[in-house]
Each structure stands twice: as C-alpha cells, then as structure tokens.
Amino acid sequence: xxxxxxxxxxxxxxxxxxxxxxxxxxxxxxxxxxxxxxxxxxxxxxxxxxxxxxxxxxxxxxxxxxxxxxxxxxxxxxxxxxxxxxxxxxxxxxxxxxxxxxxxxxxxxxxxxxxxxxxxxxxxxxxxxxxxxxxxxxxxxxxxxxxxxxxxxxxxxxxxxxxxxxxxxxxxxxxxxxxxxxxxxxxxxxxxxxxxxxxxxxxxxxxxxxxxxxxxxxxxxxxxxxxxxxxxxxxxxxxxxxxxxxxxxxxxxxxxxxxxxxxxxxxxxxxx
Amino acid sequence: xxxxxxxxxxxxxxxxxxxxxxxxxxxxxxxxxxxxxxxxxxxxxxxxxxxxxxxxxxxxxxxxxxxxxxxxxxxxxxxxxxxxxxxxxxxxxxxxxxxxxxxxxxxxxxxxxxxxxxxxxxxxxxxxxxxxxxxxxxxxxxxxxxxxxxxxxxxxxxxxxxxxxxxxxxxxxxxxxxxxxxxxxxxxxxxxxxxxxxxxxxxxx
Numbered sequence: 001x002x003x004x005x006x007x008x009x010x011x012x013x014x015x016x017x018x019x020x021x022x023x024x025x026x027x028x029x030x031x032x033x034x035x036x037x038x039x040x041x042x043x044x045x046x047x048x049x050x051x052x053x054x055x056x057x058x059x060x061x062x063x064x065x066x067x068x069x070x071x072x073x074x075x076x077x078x079x080x081x082x083x084x085x086x087x088x089x090x091x092x093x094x095x096x097x098x099x100x101x102x103x104x105x106x107x108x109x110x111x112x113x114x115x116x117x118x119x120x121x122x123x124x125x126x127x128x129x130x131x132x133x134x135x136x137x138x139x140x141x142x143x144x145x146x147x148x149x150x151x152x153x154x155x156x157x158x159x160x161x162x163x164x165x166x167x168x169x170x171x172x173x174x175x176x177x178x179x180x181x182x183x184x185x186x187x188x189x190x191x192x193x194x195x196x197x198x199x200x201x202x203x204x205x206x207x208x209x210x211x212x213x214x215x216x217x218x219x220x221x222x223x224x225x226x227x228x229x230x231x232x233x234x235x236x237x238x239x240x241x242x243x244x245x246x247x248x249x250x251x252x253x254x255x256x257x258x259x260x261x262x263x264x265x266x267x268x269x270x271x272x
Numbered sequence: 273x274x275x276x277x278x279x280x281x282x283x284x285x286x287x288x289x290x291x292x293x294x295x296x297x298x299x300x301x302x303x304x305x306x307x308x309x310x311x312x313x314x315x316x317x318x319x320x321x322x323x324x325x326x327x328x329x330x331x332x333x334x335x336x337x338x339x340x341x342x343x344x345x346x347x348x349x350x351x352x353x354x355x356x357x358x359x360x361x362x363x364x365x366x367x368x369x370x371x372x373x374x375x376x377x378x379x380x381x382x383x384x385x386x387x388x389x390x391x392x393x394x395x396x397x398x399x400x401x402x403x404x405x406x407x408x409x410x411x412x413x414x415x416x417x418x419x420x421x422x423x424x425x426x427x428x429x430x431x432x433x434x435x436x437x438x439x440x441x442x443x444x445x446x447x448x449x450x451x452x453x454x455x456x457x458x459x460x461x462x463x464x465x466x467x468x469x470x471x472x473x474x475x476x477x
Contacts, residue, residue, distance in 0.1 A: 006450075006454065007450045010449075010450055010453045010454070011446075011450070014424065014425070014449075039457065039461055040453070040457065042461070042464045042465060043453075043456055043457050043460045043461055043464055044425060044453070044456075045464075046402065046406065046460065046463075046464040047406055047410075047425065047456065047460070048425065048426070050309075050403060050406050051403065052305055052308045052309065053308065053314055055300075055301060055304050055314075055318075059300050059301055059304060060296055060297030060298065060299075060300035060301065061297055063296050063297075063300040063318075063321055063322060063325060064293045064296045064297055064300075066322055067296065067322050067325055067326055067329075068289075068293070070326060071289055071292065071326070071329050072329075072330070208289070208290070211288065211289075211290045212290055215290050215291075215293060215294075
C-alpha cells in the first residue's frame with residue numbers, strides 16, 4: 001500500500017479499526033512510517049504523563065458541601081413514601097415492616113379520630129374516645145421529638161474520644177437517626193394526609209436533618225461534624241422541635257385546655 | 273451503572289436530596305480530572321465540577337436508568353467546560369489579540385516541522401519547561417479541539433460521545449480529534465523524546 005497519511009496514523013494510534021491490518025502490515029515494512037508513528041506516540045505519551053493536581057481524598061465531600069445548599073428540592077409524590085418506592089433497601093426488610101405496620105395502625109387510628117394539633121369539640125362520647133386516642137398519639141409524637149432532640153443535642157456535643165484521635169465517632173447517633181427516620185416518615189405522612197400541615201412541615205424538616213445524620217459515615221472528621229452541625233443550626237430545627245414538643249407535652253398533660261389557636265402553625269417552612 | 277449508583281439516583285428522584293451526595297462523592301474526582309485537563313487550571317476545573325453536578329441534579333429526571341451515571345455526568349461536565357472555555361477565550365481576546373492559531377500547513381509533513389536547533393530532548397524531558405510547553409500547546413487549541421482531545425485521549429470516549437458533546441456530526445468530531453493531535457504535534461514535537469530514540473520499537477505499539 002502507499003504510505004498512510006497523518007490522519008490514518010493518528011487514528012491507528014488511537015486504536016481505530018479501519019484498515020488496521022493493512023496499516024500494521026505497512027508499518028512492519030516501512031521504517032519511515034514507523035518513525036512517524038513514534039513521533040505521534042511521543043507527543044501523546046508526554047501529554048498522557050502531564051501532571052494534574054490531586055484534589056485530595058475528601059474532594060467529593062467538599063464538592064457536596066459546596067453544592068448542597070444550592071440544590072433545589074425534589075418533592076417526592078406522596079405514594080413514594082406510602083409504598084416505599086424509592087426507599088426499597090430499608091423499607092422492604094420484613095422485620096421493619098412488622099414494626100412499621102404496628103406503628104402505622106396506632107397512628108392511623110389516632111389521626112382518623114382527630115388531627116393531632118387540632119382541637120376536637122368535646123361534645124360526645126365518641127369525642128371523648130377520640131381525645132384519649134389523640135392524647136396517646138400526641139404523647140407518641142412528643143416522645144419521638146424528644147428522642148430526635150436528644151440525638152441532635154448529642155451530635156452538637158460530640159467530640160473525639162481523646163485528643164489524639166482525629167475522627168469523631170457518631171455511629172450511635174447515626175444508628176438512632178436511622179431508626180427515628182422511619183417513625184418520622186410515618187408521622188409526617190399521616191399528618192400530611194390529615195391536613196395538619198404545620199406538624200408535617202416540622203417533621204419534614206426534621207426528616208432532612210435525620211437523613212443527613214443517617215447518611216453520614218460512622219466516623220467523621222471534626223470539619224465534617226462541624227458541617228453537619230451547621231446544617232442543623234441553619235434550619236433552626238432544634239428550636240422548632242422543642243417548641244412543638246413542648247406544645248404537645250402541654251396538651252397531653254391538660255387535654256381539656258383549648259389548643260393554642262396559632263399553635264405550631266406559626267412555624268414557617270424554612271426551605272433551604 | 274453500579275447498583276449503588278442506580279439506587280442513589282432512584283432515591284434522589286424519590287425526593288431524598290441527600291442520596292445525591294453518594295453520587296457526588298463517588299464521581300467528583302474523576303470529573304475533576306477531566307475538568308482540569310479541559311480548562312487547564314484548578315479554579316475553573318472546580319467550578320466545572322460543581323456546575324456539572326448541579327446540572328446533573330436538575331436534569332436527573334431525564335437520565336435514563338440504564339445509562340451509566342459516571343459517563344453521564346462526565347458528558348455534562350464536558351459540555352459545560354466547552355462553554356466555559358469559549359467564554360474565557362472571548363474574554364481573553366477582548367483583552368489582548370490571540371496568539372498564532374494558524375490554520376495553514378495542515379497538510380504539511382509534520383516531520384519537516386522539527387527544528388534542527390531543538391533543545392536536547394533529554395534535558396527537557398520530565399522538566400517543568402516541558403509542562404509549560406504542554407500547557408501552552410493545549411491552550412492554543414480551540415475549545416472544541418481541546419474537548420475532543422481530552423475526551424478521546426484521556427477519557428477514552430468514543431467518537432459518538434465526543435460528537436454529542438461537541439454537538440457535531442461524527443465525521444466532524446473525528447476531524448476535530450485529528451486536528452487537535454496535529455496541532456499538539458506541531459507545538460510539542462521539538463520538546464519530546466521519541467520512545468524509539470531510547471529503545472527499539474516493534475511494528476505495533
């Protein structure tokens with residue numbers, strides 16, 4: 001064959017298959033073309049070895065920290081939560097369904113009797129029974145908020161076990177956040193379905209924070225921990241959880257007292 | 273796509289914003305390498321990485337579940353990097369006239385371009401000076417050429433993928449790849465040592 005042109009040799013070097021055998025045969029007999037190919041190879045090899053800066057082991061985490069506040073929300077359709085679609089890993093485990101099922105039964109019965117933060121007129125026997133169930137649920141949600149608050153507070157106080165360790169172990173908080181997450185989803189979903197948007201909003205924000213914690217590594221650097229703390233602080237979630245928790249506690253202690261007409265509805269969604 | 277990538281995409285689409293973190297943490301370094309080679313500096317590369325993931329998040333609904341997330345975000349980064357480079361070039365050209373980016377001599381025998389007075393390759397090889405030459409040579413490519421070259425020779429992308437990033441036909445993309453190598457040869461051949469100069473080469477690389 002005649003000498004391959006530069007384009008063919010570059011394509012050959014790049015591994016393209018067109019006329020590959022023909023060019024290889026030619027190269028074995030043609031020192032001139034072999035030298036040309038060597039020159040192409042020399043440039044590409046030098047460029048291939050060109051150093052690039054190493055962004056560091058934690059680069060991915062840094063990118064996440066930079067973009068996370070700029071990500072708009074993707075709201076899931078409610079049936080994603082109801083069916084577990086999209087949360088298949090944890091939600092489909094049978095033992096979890098048993099626990100979640102039992103909890104769901106209590107929550108749904110209670111919510112059907114009356115919305116959690118709404119006052120039901122006490123003018124019938126049915127209403128009395130409803131109030132009892134409502135009170136049970138208020139206590140359950142109150143306890144849930146109390147447990148969540150405890151995890152967040154502990155996270156705020158976490159520090160390395162001793163001065164020599166660089167990592168902070170938050171695996172216990174992470175595990176508890178995972179458990180709380182499932183309860184939280186159920187309470188939030190039920191509150192939403194029953195139109196109790198104020199409570200649903202607070203639970204929604206709490207859920208994001210719990211997700212953050214549940215998805216964190218078991219051991220984090222002080223910088224990562226600080227980042228988690230800042231996200232918790234920026235949402236003001238601890239304050240909101242305390243306010244709603246206290247309100248629920250007061251109502252569970254004195255169910256006959258009228259609900260605060262503004263109640264938890266004062267709480268505005270704090271979108272990030 | 274790895275199972276865990278698929279799960280993370282699914283969870284993100286289901287409203288779990290933080291599931292996206294897994295994808296960001298897993299693919300950032302790879303996207304950074306592409307972005308650095310395309311933009312030639314760390315600051316721009318980091319901006320490309322962030323923008324690529326923001327765009328990937330916004331467009332995640334369009335992402336076909338069977339596709340590879342790594343390849344997909346890589347392509348988004350390449351697209352954004354071209355725009356960024358074009359913008360940068362246009363800003364630079366307003367400040368000072370462009371250097372020599374001649375289109376002549378494409379058909380010339382590249383061997384004839386090797387100057388006799390080239391400095392000793394041994395002395396320059398591995399040196400910072402060579403790195404400077406390489407950066408300069410890459411900067412002299414057009415954004416499309418640089419993208420095509422980076423994707424082909426560093427990213428191992430196929431011509432179709434490059435054509436998609438360049439929004440061109442496959443034959444045009446192929447030609448852009450060729451032109452990029454040709455320009456780089458012209459700029460760098462005087463400064464690099466051929467492997468054949470150090471050791472004998474076989475007929476096949």
